[in-house]
Amino acid sequence: MEAGTKTIVDEVNGDSGKAVSVLRFSGDISSSSRDAVLGAYGKVAKDRPVLLDFSRVDYINSSGIALVIQLMMEANKSGQTICAFGLTPHFQKVFTMVGITKYARLYPDEQTAKATV
Amino acid sequence: MEAGTKTIVDEVNGDSGKAVSVLRFSGDISSSSRDAVLGAYGKVAKDRPVLLDFSRVDYINSSGIALVIQLMMEANKSGQTICAFGLTPHFQKVFTMVGITKYARLYPDEQTAKATV
Amino acid sequence: MNEIKDTAVEVRLPSRLGFEKIAMGTAASVAKLMGFPEDRIQDLKTAVAEACINAIEHGNHMDESLSIGVILSATDDSLEVKVIDEGGGVSERPHSPDIDRKMHGEEEARGMGMFLIEALVDEAEWVKGSKGNNSYVRLVIRLNKEGC
Amino acid sequence: MNEIKDTAVEVRLPSRLGFEKIAMGTAASVAKLMGFPEDRIQDLKTAVAEACINAIEHGNHMDESLSIGVILSATDDSLEVKVIDEGGGVSERPHSPDIDRKMHGEEEARGMGMFLIEALVDEAEWVKGSKGNNSYVRLVIRLNKEGC
Ligand SMILES: Nc1ncnc2c1ncn2[C@@H]1O[C@H](COP(=O)(O)OP(=O)(O)O)[C@@H](O)[C@H]1O
Numbered sequence: 001m002e003a004g005t006k007t008i009v010d011e012v013n014g015d016s017g018k019a020v021s022v023l024r025f026s027g028d029i030s031s032s033s034r035d036a037v038l039g040a041y042g043k044v045a046k047d048r049p050v051l052l053d054f055s056r057v058d059y060i061n062s063s064g065i066a067l068v069i070q071l072m073m074e075a076n077k078s079g080q081t082i083c084a085f086g087l088t089p090h091f092q093k094v095f096t097m098v099g100i101t102k103y104a105r106l107y108p109d110e111q112t113a114k115a116t117v
Numbered sequence: 118m119e120a121g122t123k124t125i126v127d128e129v130n131g132d133s134g135k136a137v138s139v140l141r142f143s144g145d146i147s148s149s150s151r152d153a154v155l156g157a158y159g160k161v162a163k164d165r166p167v168l169l170d171f172s173r174v175d176y177i178n179s180s181g182i183a184l185v186i187q188l189m190m191e192a193n194k195s196g197q198t199i200c201a202f203g204l205t206p207h208f209q210k211v212f213t214m215v216g217i218t219k220y221a222r223l224y225p226d227e228q229t230a231k232a233t234v
Numbered sequence: 235m236n237e238i239k240d241t242a243v244e245v246r247l248p249s250r251l252g253f254e255k256i257a258m259g260t261a262a263s264v265a266k267l268m269g270f271p272e273d274r275i276q277d278l279k280t281a282v283a284e285a286c287i288n289a290i291e292h293g294n295h296m297d298e299s300l301s302i303g304v305i306l307s308a309t310d311d312s313l314e315v316k317v318i319d320e321g322g323g324v325s326e327r328p329h330s331p332d333i334d335r336k337m338h339g340e341e342e343a344r345g346m347g348m349f350l351i352e353a354l355v356d357e358a359e360w361v362k363g364s365k366g367n368n369s370y371v372r373l374v375i376r377l378n379k380e381g382c
Numbered sequence: 383m384n385e386i387k388d389t390a391v392e393v394r395l396p397s398r399l400g401f402e403k404i405a406m407g408t409a410a411s412v413a414k415l416m417g418f419p420e421d422r423i424q425d426l427k428t429a430v431a432e433a434c435i436n437a438i439e440h441g442n443h444m445d446e447s448l449s450i451g452v453i454l455s456a457t458d459d460s461l462e463v464k465v466i467d468e469g470g471g472v473s474e475r476p477h478s479p480d481i482d483r484k485m486h487g488e489e490e491a492r493g494m495g496m497f498l499i500e501a502l503v504d505e506a507e508w509v510k511g512s513k514g515n516n517s518y519v520r521l522v523i524r525l526n527k528e529g530c
């Protein structure tokens with residue numbers, strides 16, 4: 001009875017023309033989302049920025065946030081930039097509370113995020 | 118702890134130029150909405166059509182529907198036309214089930230409703 | 235009210251009009267978790283609301299010291315909802331509402347709750363409590379079936 | 383779990399992850415009925431979800447034969463929520479999460495639930511059950527007060 005997380009991996013170009021990977025999550029981000037978050041991240045190229053698209057996610061709990069932090073940890077090791085967009089104001093606040101914004105910028109939507117990479 | 122019904126009475130013109138009264142409901146339509154439904158209807162002129170605007174209503178129960186039927190009954194006596202708009206597909210179905218559509222037409226939005234009077 | 239199954243969800247509410255909206259919210263969450271489509275969730279919400287209103291008004295006669303129970307039991311492809319009150323249950327099944335008779339003042343404007351419940355769900359059954367209390371209405375809504 | 387007040391709403395859920403979303407739906411409905419603004423309803427939903435997840439995971443150790451109880455009691459201007467499990471309660475209050483330590487692998491990525499609960503509501507208190515069970519966390523969220 002859990003809404004499984006789905007992740008689509010997209011390749012787009014930032015406004016500078018640079019290739020960017022986008023992980024588009026949908027469903028819930030919870031303890032059962034390990035594959036959808038870390039598994040999907042494991043498959044993207046390490047030489048370009050990664051955008052996390054939360055616009056089709058409506059439930060994120062602290063176990064899900066922990067998976068996002070683990071993803072950021074791995075990215076940090078290889079010096080890869082991570083940004084996120086599509087979070088509701090509530091989850092922007094929650095991500096800020098736990099300190100995620102120290103390591104990943106949050107943008108309101110995909111366009112704004114792409115303009116920065 | 119009940120969301121009181123509010124009713125705004127508006128005067129607009131139909132596409133034919135004819136004056137029309139609009140009862141704009143907001144909040145719940147339930148047993149506690151007698152004044153907001155029948156009281157508000159009592160104040161409008163009897164010589165012109167009346168549109169019921171449900172676009173800012175998100176809860177209607179069978180006691181609320183009974184008040185709408187009582188309003189229609191009064192209108193029927195004086196030969197006044199009643200139309201409704203702004204109901205969700207679910208409540209369009211419910212209004213149809215109880216037979217309201219035999220006595221009042223339902224339109225998707227205000228523009229469509231005004232085009233007919 | 236102790237017939238709760240392992241994976242059943244139970245809600246208990248005071249007998250106050252308006253509180254049916256809480257049961258609607260809980261039922262909608264269960265149905266969403268089960269993967270019901272939006273239109274069936276709306277059907278369920280209205281049916282649960284009407285059942286709770288009847289339990290509050292006719293079962294418990296608005297006595298706020300009495301509570302109503304809502305038990306939601308999910309199987310793989312259906313959701314059963316029991317709405318339990320502390321009254322004697324439905325004595326006589328009302329006839330279906332007749333809009334023409336209503337419009338001509340020949341029957342009360344009210345009296346559409348049980349009709350709507352039956353029309354919106356796949357199964358509806360009213361059961362009188364054995365000792366003149368704990369009567370309930372039992373609704374079933376199925377996943378792979380179109381409403382009305 | 384019998385301390386329910388006249389106008390309190392009680393929900394009982396099986397100890398299965400995912401079911402916290404039902405408690406979120408019920409809590410949101412109560413808060414909406416009380417007139418809470420949307421942003422405070424979101425705060426409440428996350429706090430209730432985290433409390434339920436902890437009750438399911440740490441209190442009842444995912445044993446589906448045990449249930450968790452959520453009691454929602456409204457006053458004019460505040461909503462109190464108790465999330466009750468059948469375990470011994472929180473033994474030691476964890477320190478606040480430190481993102482720098484997490485990013486450097488010096489502390490677990492997890493361990494943010496209690497921190498979020500405290501940050502999102504106006505009062506939070508963890509109470510150990512007297513006989514080693516029926517422990518609960520008690521949250522209070524007030525109507526006329528900005529969150530964090
Ligand atoms: N839970 C219940 N307990 C006792 N009687 C009930 C219950 N639910 C319905 N009834 C009876 O059935 C009648 C029809 O109910 P309903 O169709 O919902 O319309 P209404 O509530 O508007 O009268 C009620 O007037 C009442 O006499």
Ligand SMILES: Nc1ncnc2c1ncn2[C@@H]1O[C@H](COP(=O)(O)OP(=O)(O)O)[C@@H](O)[C@H]1O
Nearest residue numbers: 436437440441471472476492493494495496497
């Ligand atoms: N209901 C509970 N019963 C027993 N222990 C609990 C309960 N809630 C929290 N705890 C303890 O507090 C710790 C911290 O909880 P929390 O901040 O929510 O993070 P996490 O659940 O990710 O570990 C848990 O690991 C657990 O040891």
